[in-house]
Amino acid sequence: MFIERLNRDFSILEKNNFISHGGIYGYSHLLEREIKQNTIEAIALSVDNDIPFECDIRATKDHIPVIAHDDDITLKDGSVIKISKTKYKDMVQKAQEEAPALLETALKYNHGKVPCVIDAKEAKFFLYSEYRKNLAKLLNEYAHYGEVALQSFNPAFMLVMRSHLLGVLTMQLICRAQTVLSVFKAPKRAANIYEKLVSIICFIARTDAINMENHSDRSWQFSTRAFHSGEFYEAVNEILEKVNKGSDRLQYLLVKMVNEITQKPVLAFTIREDEDFLTIEKGLITNYIVDYSALGVEEYIRKLKRLRGRI
Helix, strand or coil: CCCCCCCCCCCCCCEEEEEEECCCEEECCCCCCCEHHHHHHHHHHHHHHCCEEEEEEEEEECCCHHHHCEEEEECCCCCCHHHHHHCHHHHHHHHHHHCEHHHHHHHHHHHCCCCCCEECCCCHHHHHHHHHHHHHHHHHCCCCCCCEEECCHHHHHHHHHHHCCCCCCCECCEEECCHHHHHCCCCCHHHHHHHHHHHHHHHHCCCCCEEEECHHHHHHHHHHHHHHCCCCCCCCCHHHHHHCHHHHHHHHHHHHHHHHHHHHCEEEEEEECCCCCHCCCCCEEEEEEEHHHHCHHHHHHEEEEHHHHHH
């Protein structure tokens, strides 16, 4: 899909993309050991098998982007290191092989072979100009030879970073509908609040695309009933007739809603261990982050390759 602001196409916005969640990780029967998520080894497996990857980043005390989901690193001896309160060199000295890898290392290994999505955690670091400068420099340089997207739940972070990035796709993560529905018992009120929340967040962020996530089938099914009973759309029945399963119905509806509100491409990143998402209406759903780590590394790779050939 062509993004006018960036003057380039992004394959990650095309349909039928499968993206590994933190690289390809799990137990490797060939190596007879566990490969951890969000490590260079897991990302390398994804790259080497021609599979796009998503990874999480955090900032060290000296504003260096490292690959990690959580701020705490628990070492083998039980001690805990906080990434945000530790300089990178000190972290490597203390954690040694358990220290998180540099984002720069992962990007250098990939070198444009597959598209990658960078998920910025603890985005309050956008307040620090040194971190913004380091991250923007790294991504802008990479964008010359590879396709990279930056995303975050923090719209202020995305707004600030967007003005520093050239050739980098920006995506605003939005909360799942069940987060709002769990607070407000009245379905119609919850639906209206969710719509306003999405509108405000996307207006602040002004990103190139919107990214939605789906983790729990059960909560999606609950949300489907709530939205349906709340008559969120006049055409809700017509929409629901187009898809088969309850867990897919709301996702179709929400993607359509966000697309209409923002007039932007909407990515539905679905993290599931089954193939039910293949029933989703293909006209709106664009990408799938999938996680088959429970199967083991080798079967994980085979499954992704089979799925990629099916759609």
